[in-house]
Amino acid sequence: QVQLQESGPGLVKPSETLSLTCFVSGGPIISTDYYWGWIRQPPGKGLEWIGSVYYSGSTYYNPSLKSRVTISVDTSKNQFSLKVSFVTAADTAVYYCARISGEWQRPQYNWFDRWGQGTLVTASS
Amino acid sequence: QSVLTQPPSVSGAPGQRVTISCTGSSSNIGTGYDVHWYQQLPGTAPKLLLYNNYNRPSGVPDRFSGSKSGTAASLAISGLQAEDEATYYCQSYDTSLSGSVFGGGTKLTVL
Numbered sequence: 001q002v003q004l005q006e007s008g009p010g011l012v013k014p015s016e017t018l019s020l021t022c023f024v025s026g027g028p029i030i031s032t033d034y035y036w037g038w039i040r041q042p043p044g045k046g047l048e049w050i051g052s053v054y055y056s057g058s059t060y061y062n063p064s065l066k067s068r069v070t071i072s073v074d075t076s077k078n079q080f081s082l083k084v085s086f087v088t089a090a091d092t093a094v095y096y097c098a099r100i101s102g103e104w105q106r107p108q109y110n111w112f113d114r115w116g117q118g119t120l121v122t123a124s125s
Numbered sequence: 126q127s128v129l130t131q132p133p134s135v136s137g138a139p140g141q142r143v144t145i146s147c148t149g150s151s152s153n154i155g156t157g158y159d160v161h162w163y164q165q166l167p168g169t170a171p172k173l174l175l176y177n178n179y180n181r182p183s184g185v186p187d188r189f190s191g192s193k194s195g196t197a198a199s200l201a202i203s204g205l206q207a208e209d210e211a212t213y214y215c216q217s218y219d220t221s222l223s224g225s226v227f228g229g230g231t232k233l234t235v236l
Contacts, residue, residue: 047229
């Protein structure tokens with residue numbers, strides 16, 4: 001059973017960079033049937049897709065966040081990472097990593113079938 | 126506002142049937158993109174409930190069902206149980222936004 005686990009600092013200062021890592025266990029990160037993504041949820045609010053990454057390193061980003069987000073993958077460590085630069089209080093949220101089921105070339109038809117437990121990141125001085 | 130519109134809350138008594146709607150537009154559900162549903166129990170991560178409009182992953186009871194028509198989709202829960210009390214989210218893809226989009230979530234209260 002594939003499991004995902006987020007890790008990283010829980011507190012980030014405004015204008016600095018948020019960095020999180022998601023370790024995948026129970027299965028390989030290299031797959032043509034799945035790829036990987038990040039979703040966030042501000043306290044008391046709904047879900048927002050941040051971006052996705054394929055094992056090759058190809059990425060899709062939410063256009064509203066694209067200028068500040070970088071998602072990368074490290075296949076040797078079976079993990080992928082998220083960086084959000086120039087954070088503000090609006091970036092305070094629980095950040096989830098997830099596995100996405102479906103073909104990389106057809107993101108229109110895919111869904112999030114495994115989720116990490118989530119990690120709260122607070123942007124505050 | 127979310128691209129996909131859900132009612133903020135619904136409620137029902139144990140044993141009853143409730144439905145949760147997810148209304149989109151011609152740039153997402155109306156284009157023919159599938160809708161997927163997630164259940165988020167209090168204090169936990171979302172869990173996949175239905176994929177491709179009505180398919181249940183292994184382990185999801187058949188009390189949960191889904192449908193899609195035009196620019197909207199719906200989730201039905203029959204035989205309501207106390208453990209179904211959670212927030213439910215729909216998800217699809219939007220061509221205008223070039224990415225996955227979620228509904229705002231619907232909090233289900235079991236009376």
